[in-house]
Amino acid sequence: MHTKTITELIVGLRAGEFSSEELTSHFLDRTQQQKDLNAFITIDRDATLEQARAADRALKQNEANLLTGIPLAHKDIFCTENMLTTCGSKMLYNFVSPYSATVIEKFNRCGAVILGKTNMDEFAMGSSNETSYYGPVNNPWDRDRVPGGSSGGSAVSVAARLAPGATGTDTGGSIRQPASLCGITGLKPSYGRVSRFGMIAFASSLDQAGPMTQTAEDAALLLQAMAGFDERDSTSVDKTVPDYMAELDNDLKGLRIGIPKIFFAEGLDSEVAAVVEAAIDEYRKMGAELVDIDLPNSSLAVPCYYVLAPAEASSNLSRFDGVRYGYRAEEYKDLNDMYTRTRTQGFGEEVKRRIMIGTYALSSGYYDAYYLKAQKLRRLISNDFDQAFEQCDVIMGPTAPGTAFKQGEKTDDPVSMYLNDIYTISVNLAGIPAISIPAGFDKQGLPVGLQIIGRYFDEARLLNVAHRYQQVTDWHRQMPAVER
Ligand code: GLN
Numbered sequence: 001m002h003t004k005t006i007t008e009l010i011v012g013l014r015a016g017e018f019s020s021e022e023l024t025s026h027f028l029d030r031t032q033q034q035k036d037l038n039a040f041i042t043i044d045r046d047a048t049l050e051q052a053r054a055a056d057r058a059l060k061q062n063e064a065n066l067l068t069g070i071p072l073a074h075k076d077i078f079c080t081e082n083m084l085t086t087c088g089s090k091m092l093y094n095f096v097s098p099y100s101a102t103v104i105e106k107f108n109r110c111g112a113v114i115l116g117k118t119n120m121d122e123f124a125m126g127s128s129n130e131t132s133y134y135g136p137v138n139n140p141w142d143r144d145r146v147p148g149g150s151s152g153g154s155a156v157s158v159a160a161r162l163a164p165g166a167t168g169t170d171t172g173g174s175i176r177q178p179a180s181l182c183g184i185t186g187l188k189p190s191y192g193r194v195s196r197f198g199m200i201a202f203a204s205s206l207d208q209a210g211p212m213t214q215t216a217e218d219a220a221l222l223l224q225a226m227a228g229f230d231e232r233d234s235t236s237v238d239k240t241v242p243d244y245m246a247e248l249d250n251d252l253k254g255l256r257i258g259i260p261k262i263f264f265a266e267g268l269d270s271e272v273a274a275v276v277e278a279a280i281d282e283y284r285k286m287g288a289e290l291v292d293i294d295l296p297n298s299s300l301a302v303p304c305y306y307v308l309a310p311a312e313a314s315s316n317l318s319r320f321d322g323v324r325y326g327y328r329a330e331e332y333k334d335l336n337d338m339y340t341r342t343r344t345q346g347f348g349e350e351v352k353r354r355i356m357i358g359t360y361a362l363s364s365g366y367y368d369a370y371y372l373k374a375q376k377l378r379r380l381i382s383n384d385f386d387q388a389f390e391q392c393d394v395i396m397g398p399t400a401p402g403t404a405f406k407q408g409e410k411t412d413d414p415v416s417m418y419l420n421d422i423y424t425i426s427v428n429l430a431g432i433p434a435i436s437i438p439a440g441f442d443k444q445g446l447p448v449g450l451q452i453i454g455r456y457f458d459e460a461r462l463l464n465v466a467h468r469y470q471q472v473t474d475w476h477r478q479m480p481a482v483e484r
Contacts, residue, residue, distance in 0.1 A: 001018060001022075001023055001026050002026060002027065002030055002161040002162075002164075003161060003477075003479065004164065005164065005213070005214050005215050005217065005218050006067075006070055006164045006165050006213065006214075006218040006221055006222070007215070007217050007218055007221065009023065009070060009164055010066060010067075010070065013059060013068075013069050013070075014059070014064075019052075019056045019059075019069075020052040020053075020055040020056050020059065020068075020069030020070075020071070020113060021049060021052040021053050021056055023052070023069070023071060024048060024049060024051075024052035024069075024071045024113050024115070025049060025052075027071050027115055027162060027163055027164075028043065028045055028048065028049075028115065030160075030161065030162050031043065031115070031116070031157075031162045031163075034140075034160055034162060036138065036143070037137060037138050037140060037143075037156050037160055037162075038119055038134070038135055038136065038137050038138060038153075039073075039118055039119055039137055039152075039153045039154075039156040039157045039160065039162060040073070040116045040117065040118055040119060040153060040157070040162075041076045041084070041086055041088070041116075041117050041118065041119050041120075041132075041134050041153070042076065042083060042084045042086070042116055042117040043115070043116035043117075044083060044116070047082070047083070047114075048071070048113060048114060048115060048116070051113045051114060052069065052071070052113045054111075055068050055069035055111050055112075055113060056069065058111055064111060065109075065110040065111050066110070066221065067107065067110040067111060067112040067221070067222075067225055068110065068111030068112070069111060069112075069113065070112050070113065070164065070165070071112070071113040071114075071115040071163060071164065072107060072112050072113065072114065072115060072163060072164070072165050072166060072167065072222075073115045073116055073117075073118050073153075073154055073157040073158075073162070073163035073165075073166040073167075074103075074104060074114060074115075074116075074117055074118065074154075074166065074167045075117070075118050075120055075151050075153070075154050075166070075167050075168050075169055076088060076117040076118055076119065076120055076153070077120060077124055077169055077199055077200045078100075078101040078103055078104050078117075078167060078198060078199055078200075078209075079097035079099060079100055079101045079104070079198040079199070079200070080097060080100050080101070080104050080114065080117065081096075081097060081098065081099055081100045082096065083096065083114070083117065084096060084117065085097050085117065085200070086117075086133070086134070087120070087122070087123050087124070087200045088119065088120040088121055088122040088123065088124075088131070088132040088133055088134060088150075089122045089123055089133050089326075089346065089347065089348070089351070090133040090327055090345070090346050090347075090348070091320045091326045091327050091346035091347060092200075092320075092325070092326045092327070093133070093326070093327060094326065094327070095325050095326050097198070099198060100198060101195075101197060101198025101199050102195035102196075102197040102198055102230045102232065102233065103167060103194065103195065103198070103199065103209050103226050104198065105198075106225055106226060106228075107225060107226075110225050112225070115157075115162075115163050118151070118153030118154045118156075118157055118166060119132050119134055119135075119137045119152060119153030120132060120149070120150050120151060120152060120153055120154075121149040121150035121152065121174075121350070122347075122348045122350060122351050123200070123202055123313070123317065123351050124150040124151075124169060124171055124174055124200075124202045124207075125150065125202065125313070125350050125351055125354055126149040126150050126350060126417070127148060127149045127150070127173065127174075127177055127417050127418070127420040127421055128146035128147075128148065128149050128152070128405070128407070128410065128411075128417065128420075129146060129147055129148065129149040129150065129152025129153065129178070130146060130149070130407065130408075130411055131149075131150075131348055131349075131350040131351070132152075133348060136407055137152040137153050137156050138156070138407075139156065139159075139181065139182060139404045140156060140159050140160040140182070140480040141159070141182070141183065141404065141445065141446055141447060141480045142404065142444075142445075142446065144406055144407060145181075145404040145405060145406055145407060145446070146181070146404055146405060146406075146407055147159075147178050147181055147182050147404065148177045148178030148179075148180065148181035148182065148400070148404065148420075149174060149177070149178055150169075150171075150174040150178075151166075151168030151169060151170070151174045151175055151178050151186075151212065152178050154166035154167060154168045154178070154212050155168070155178035155179055155181070155182040155184060155186070155212055156178075156182060158182070158184045158212050158213060158214060159182035159183055159184050159479070159480065160479075160480060161479060164213070164214070164218070165211060165212065165213045165214075165218055165222055166211075166212045166213075167209060167210070167211065167212065167222075167226070168186060168209070168210060168211075168212045169199060169202075169207055169208065169209050169210070170186075170188035170207075170208055170209075170210060170424075170428065171202050171203050171206045171207045171208075171309060171428060172203075172206065172305050172309060172421045172424060172425045172428050173399075173400075173420075173421035173423075173424030173425060173428070175187065175188045175210050175212060175436075176188055176399050176400075176424050176434060176435070176436035176449070176451060177399060177400050177420060177421060177424055177436075178212075179212055179399070179436040179437075179449060180398075180399035180400045180436045180447065180448065180449025180451075181400065181403065181404040181446075181447065181449075182404075182447060183438045183441075183447030183449075183475070183476075183478060183479075183480075184212060184213065184214060184438065184476070185212070185213050185214060185215055185216055185218070185219050185435065185436070185437050185438065185466065185470075185476060186210065186211070186212045186213075186219075186435065186436045187210045187211055187212075187216075187219045187223060187433070187434075187435045187459065187462065187463070188208055188210045188424075188427065188428070188433060188434050188435070189208055189209075189210050189223060189226075189227065189433050189459055190208075190237075190431060190432055190433045190456050190457045190458075190459065191205075191206070191208050191235070191428075191431035191432075192235055192236055192237035192431070193208070193223075193227050193236075193237065193433070193457065193459065194208060194209045194210065194223075194226045194227055194228075194236070195209075195228070195229075195230030195232065195233040195236045196208070196209065196233050196235065196236070197230055197232040197233040197236075201312075201316040202309070202312075202313055202316065203308065203309040203310075203312035203313055203316070204235075204312055204316065205308070205312060206305075206308070206309060206312070206428045206429070208428075209226060210223065210226070211223055211226065214476055214477070215467070215470055215476055216248070216435070216437065216463050216466035216467040216470055217245075217248060217463075217467055217470075219435070219463060219466075220244035220245050220248060220463045220467070221244075221245070223244055223459060223463070224241065224243075224244050224245070227241045227459075228241050237457075239457065242459075242460050244459065244460050244463055247460040247461070247463065247464045248463060248464055248467045249464070249467070249468075250464045250468075251287070252283065252286045252287055252288050252464075252465065252468050253286075253287035253288075254287065254288075254289065255283070255287070255288040255289070255393055255394070255465065256288070256289050256291050256391065256392040256393045256394075257280065257283055257288050257289065257290050257291065257392060257393070257394055257395070257396050258291050258292075258293035258388050258389075258391060258392030258393075258394065258395040258396070259280065259290055259291065259292055259293065259395075259396060259397070260293050260294065260295045260298070260388070260395060260397060261292065261294070262294075262295055262296075262298055262299060263295075263397030263398060263423055264276075264397065264398075267401050267419070267422065268398060268401050269401060269402040269403070269442070271403075271442040271443060271448070272398050272400075272401065272402060272403065272442065272448050273398070275439050275440035275441070275442070275448040275450075276396075276397065276398045276439060276448065276450055278439075278440065279396075279439040279440065279450045279469065279473075280396050280450075282469060282472065282473065283396070283465075283469065286468060286469075286472070291391050291392045293388040293391055293392055293395065294384070294387075294388070295381075295384045295385070295388060295426065296384060297377065297380045297381045297384050298381060298384060298426040300377055300381070301381055301422070301425045301426035301429055302418055302419060302421065302422055302425055303374075304374045304377045304378055304381065304429060305421075305425045305428070305429060306357070306418060307357075307361050307370050307371060307373075307374035308371070308374050308375070308378065308429075309354070309358075310354040310355070310357040310358030310361065311358040311361045311362050311371055311374075312358070313351075313354050313355065313358050314354070314355045314356075314357075314358030314359045314362065315358070315362075317347075317351070317355055320342075320343065320346065320347075321339050321342060321343070322338055322339060322342030322343075322346070326346065327342060327345070327346040328342050329341035329342045329344075329345055329346075350414075353414065361374075378429045381426050381429050381430060382429060382430040382431070384426075385426075385430045385432060385453075389455050393454075393455075393461065394452050394453060394454050394458075394461065394462065394465055395452070395453040395454075396450060396451065396452055396453075397423055397450075397451055397453075398423055398448075398449070398450070398451060399423060399424060399436040399449035399450065399451040400420055400421075400423065400424070400449065401419065401420065401422055401423070402420075403442045403444070403446035403447065403448060404446050404447075423451060424451070427453055431456065432453060432454060432455065432456050432458075433453075433454050433456075433457070433458060433459050433462055434451055434452060434453040434454065434462070435451070435452050435454075435462045435463070435466050436449040436450065436451050436452075437449065437450050437452070437466045437469065437470065437475075437476065438450075438475035438476045438478070439469075439473075439475055440475055441475075441478075447475075447478075450469075452465055452466060
């Protein structure tokens with residue numbers, strides 16, 4: 001059962017091959033067996049099975065939606081009523097939200113089952129899932145390696161077939177980069193496509209939720225359920241959600257693929273480059289045309305992001321003060337001392353580093369030099385994409401500069417860690433959608449992802465382009481040997 005895609009599981013559930021309860025307990029058992037992957041922070045077996053039984057009743061009474069009875073894993077950044085939501089931090093080690101995020105509510109309304117909450121980098125800050133208070137997540141393709149981050153637990157849950165699908169969030173690459181490093185499909189939708197209500201904020205102008213699945217077809221199914229306007233999130237856009245499934249099979253003849261030279265320049269691993277070039281060649285065989293494009297400012301995306309994202313984070317994280325919710329230092333002299341000790345003890349190193357950088361960039365005297373400059377640069381980076389999309393329909397390149405690296409390899413060198421997002425970050429700065437799909441392996445057998453970037457709100461095309469590739473290749477069906 002665990003090797004099936006969501007689309008296949010829907011068929012099986014309806015044909016009565018298995019019940020949602022059987023399916024759900026199978027995944028829960030696998031998660032228990034694969035505990036050393038550390039993919040989950042919270043699992044509530046009884047509550048989960050209760051949901052599965054309710055789904056089975058709905059299926060019997062023909063009151064079912066497409067996703068009824070499908071178990072899904074959720075990144076621990078989404079608030080869930082009656083369940084812990086830690087965001088990977090000691091600061092929220094005891095936090096139970098009084099309400100659920102819109103994304104969670106939407107899946108609940110569809111009858112999907114919550115398998116558990118997945119491990120993640122603390123407050124979604126990281127590219128290796130090593131900053132979690134709950135310990136690192138291990139990559140199932142090689143357990144000494146990182147799964148990528150920050151949605152590492154979600155990526156591993158799908159890669160190791162502990163869940164047929166999962167949710168993630170992407171502020172600078174956190175859906176696409178772990179998808180690439182774990183050999184799964186991960187879609188970051190356009191900014192405003194999916195509601196951020198109840199999703200713990202990291203950098204509000206960049207954060208966006210999306211699906212992580214085996215296939216693009218499954219990603220289409222999950223996005224269909226997640227997308228749409230929400231009056232509780234003023235940045236969600238009131239725009240009709242298209243029928244993503246209906247567009248999947250469109251022909252790719254004449255599709256213009258933009259190839260940015262800068263994405264293949266120095267810093268890209270040669271084996272990754274070879275895999276990505278072979279994937280693009282596959283598209284050429286399907287009738288697509290390749291066009292050279294320029295993204296002149298994208299080499300500045302990483303420094304631009306590392307001013308803006310910490311600035312927003314330093315403001316967003318000011319709410320964790322020991323007064324309202326979560327951790328509070330046990331001993332303190334007075335209110336100020338309580339704040340200081342709570343934040344000193346509650347936040348990890350990387351989160352503190354970001355708060356300090358952000359506070360610095362926003363302080364008077366430095367604001368114009370850093371924050372304002374970065375905002376202007378953000379506009380230039382976004383304009384580059386607008387111009388590129390006059391010449392092409394989608395842009396292709398690598399998702400990450402290398403494959404999964406060893407745990408501990410980059411922890412002492414934040415800049416080399418930050419550079420892992422060199423190809424993903426400009427997409428967040430521009431607010432446009434992008435997907436990472438499995439495209440092959442390096443010589444060590446580690447997965448490589450192909451990134452496909454689209455126009456604002458053109459998710460349907462990305463899913464179509466990804467789906468057609470998955471019909472002529474089977475990289476997305478490969479799973480780690482130890483898990484069979
Ligand atoms: N790795 C990037 C960071 O640490 C992106 C994280 C994310 O997308 N949430 O900021």
